[in-house]
Amino acid sequence: MGIQISPSVLNADLSNLAAEVARVESVADWIHLDVMDNQFVPNLTFGLPVIEALLRHITVPADCHLMIADPDRWAPGYAEAGAGSVTFHVEAAANPRMVAKDIRAAGARAGVAVKPGTSLTEIADVLPFTDMILIMTVEPGFGGQAFMADMLPKVREARRIADAADVDIWVQVDGGVGPDSIEQCSAAGADVFVAGSAVYRDPDPAVMVEQLRALAENAARP
Ligand code: DX5
Ligand code: ZN
Numbered sequence: 001m002g003i004q005i006s007p008s009v010l011n012a013d014l015s016n017l018a019a020e021v022a023r024v025e026s027v028a029d030w031i032h033l034d035v036m037d038n039q040f041v042p043n044l045t046f047g048l049p050v051i052e053a054l055l056r057h058i059t060v061p062a063d064c065h066l067m068i069a070d071p072d073r074w075a076p077g078y079a080e081a082g083a084g085s086v087t088f089h090v091e092a093a094a095n096p097r098m099v100a101k102d103i104r105a106a107g108a109r110a111g112v113a114v115k116p117g118t119s120l121t122e123i124a125d126v127l128p129f130t131d132m133i134l135i136m137t138v139e140p141g142f143g144g145q146a147f148m149a150d151m152l153p154k155v156r157e158a159r160r161i162a163d164a165a166d167v168d169i170w171v172q173v174d175g176g177v178g179p180d181s182i183e184q185c186s187a188a189g190a191d192v193f194v195a196g197s198a199v200y201r202d203p204d205p206a207v208m209v210e211q212l213r214a215l216a217e218n219a220a221r222p
Contacts, residue, residue: 003216006030006063008196011143018057027209030063037068041141079106087111100129133158138175143196147176159189183219
């Protein structure tokens with residue numbers, strides 16, 4: 001599939017979501033939508049009604065990152081609403097295999113996310129039903145945090161796991177990804193890059209998306 005860039009609107013103007021997405025729509029592969037419930041993480045953003053409304057106004061596929069408790073109950077609804085990819089946290093799921101299966105059955109790619117302190121052994125069970133592994137490179141909850149370089153070995157491990165699988169599993173990094181960190185992530189084997197503040201704090205978010213893509217492509221392993 002190659003390098004993909006998924007700008008996060010978390011630090012964009014949330015009162016004007018469709019317009020903010022439009023600023024990157026011609027260059028982004030996905031738009032990353034961070035759903036937070038004030039339970040799984042200490043922050044509250046938006047949920048299914050807002051995403052359903054947004055989907056009527058955008059053409060770029062939605063990459064929903066659910067930082068919520070009980071994804072077993074809530075995750076399939078995001079796929080049914082038309083998200084292209086739905087990622088849940090393994091730490092929050094009662095039955096991760098079933099969540100991933102339900103997401104796929106509802107027509108989306110299924111992603112499984114791990115917080116910085118969570119080992120990849122926790123996702124072994126769900127891997128056969130997984131389309132993407134999301135390695136958090138900050139503690140989930142807020143945009144604009146510093147990239148955790150000590151997560152790079154985990155990115156390499158995720159790449160090994162993905163390469164060993166029969167199916168095509170993508171490796172996504174999320175948190176503090178920008179011009180100073182994207183090359184290390186790409187060299188470690190990530191292929192889907194979430195960037196929030198790096199993109200939306202730039203005067204021209206679309207140009208930044210293209211810069212990030214070029215940096216990631218040049219640093220990617222052959
Ligand atoms: C953090 C979110 C990220 C966030 C990234 O919990 O999952 O998607 O928007 O923002 P930056 O790129 O600013 O770290
Ligand atoms: Zn995210």
